[in-house]
Amino acid sequence: xxxxxxxxxxxxxxxxxxxxxxxxxxxxxxxxxxxxxxxxxxxxxxxxxxxx
Amino acid sequence: xxxxxxxxxxxxxxxxxxxxxxxxxxxxxxxxxxxxxxxxxxxxxxxxxxxxxxxxxxxxxxxxxxxxxxxxxxxxxxxxxxxxxxxxxxxxxxxxxxxxxxxxxxxxxxxxxxxxxxxxxxxxxxxxxxxxxxxxxxxxxxxxxxxxxxxxxxxxxxxxxxxxxxxxxxxxxxxxxxxxxxxxxxxxxxxxxxxxxxxxxxxxxxxxxxxxxxxxxxxxxxxxxxxxxxxxxxxxxxxxxxxxxxxxxxxxxxxxxxxxxxxxxxxxxxxxxxxxx
Numbered sequence: 001x002x003x004x005x006x007x008x009x010x011x012x013x014x015x016x017x018x019x020x021x022x023x024x025x026x027x028x029x030x031x032x033x034x035x036x037x038x039x040x041x042x043x044x045x046x047x048x049x050x051x052x
Numbered sequence: 053x054x055x056x057x058x059x060x061x062x063x064x065x066x067x068x069x070x071x072x073x074x075x076x077x078x079x080x081x082x083x084x085x086x087x088x089x090x091x092x093x094x095x096x097x098x099x100x101x102x103x104x105x106x107x108x109x110x111x112x113x114x115x116x117x118x119x120x121x122x123x124x125x126x127x128x129x130x131x132x133x134x135x136x137x138x139x140x141x142x143x144x145x146x147x148x149x150x151x152x153x154x155x156x157x158x159x160x161x162x163x164x165x166x167x168x169x170x171x172x173x174x175x176x177x178x179x180x181x182x183x184x185x186x187x188x189x190x191x192x193x194x195x196x197x198x199x200x201x202x203x204x205x206x207x208x209x210x211x212x213x214x215x216x217x218x219x220x221x222x223x224x225x226x227x228x229x230x231x232x233x234x235x236x237x238x239x240x241x242x243x244x245x246x247x248x249x250x251x252x253x254x255x256x257x258x259x260x261x262x263x264x265x266x267x268x269x270x271x272x273x274x275x276x277x278x279x280x281x282x283x284x285x286x287x288x289x290x291x292x293x294x295x296x297x298x299x300x301x302x303x304x305x306x307x308x309x310x311x312x313x314x315x316x317x318x319x320x321x322x323x324x325x326x327x328x329x
Contacts, residue, residue, distance in 0.1 A: 029063030
């Protein structure tokens with residue numbers, strides 16, 4: 001396969017950045033969820049928050 | 053916290069977990085299709101008979117193009133939510149605008165990086181300052197980086213939301229320039245014109261590209277959902293901390309006033325508590 005280094009770098013950076021960003025969101029969400037009562041987390045009932 | 057169900061202390065829900073699993077499986081299938089089942093881009097020159105084309109570098113297509121389109125989607129969602137901020141003035145629109153801008157900026161950064169990596173073997177350059185599409189995309193990224201920096205400043209939250217909404221609405225005006233630049237300035241870009249509309253690409257390549265749109269669309273939806281919930285929780289946690297501080301302050305004040313009213317000296321513990329505050 002030609003250009004393998006470019007492909008691994010491009011795909012690796014993309015999946016790596018998306019993975020780290022997703023992991024940070026989950027971690028931040030866990031940290032904040034402990035501090036906020038369930039009433040503010042309507043997704044626990046599988047209904048999205050819709051304060052509009 | 054003791055006694056709490058840890059599964060409840062997340063921004064996840066049954067739907068978002070399903071979406072996340074589908075996205076992960078989809079990424080694995082996309083990887084197999086992109087690297088194993090689809091072939092390299094090899095064409096034969098009609099007169100010289102020599103082979104030319106992007107060869108295996110074309111496999112960047114399956115990530116770069118869907119991410120670019122989903123970046124537009126994310127920023128346009130931010131623009132719609134920003135209109136909502138200015139018209140409805142509710143926290144929901146504000147959190148949505150902020151979330152879409154952040155996720156869009158992550159995608160925009162990745163589009164610039166993957167484009168640069170793809171450009172090196174195909175155009176023999178990492179970056180071309182004269183390329184209109186590259187420059188308009190860079191400007192878009194910088195404007196939304198400014199938007200996110202503005203969101204981190206302190207001040208009246210409502211005024212900050214409105215200012216950020218105006219910045220977002222100005223920034224999205226760059227999207228038509230990014231998208232149409234290859235046609236409006238076709239002599240000032242290394243990018244080729246869209247081949248999707250003319251269906252100039254092979255069946256399996258087209259299928260893999262469409263799968264890329266679907267899979268990365270699921271990833272975008274998952275990221276937006278979780279970023280929105282984190283933003284929602286941040287707002288609720290801030291409200292709670294302010295409310296708790298007010299209640300604590302009122303309690304301290306009423307204790308002090310009560311002791312003063314009866315003419316008793318305050319106990320040492322109450323004095324120390326008052327000094328700390």
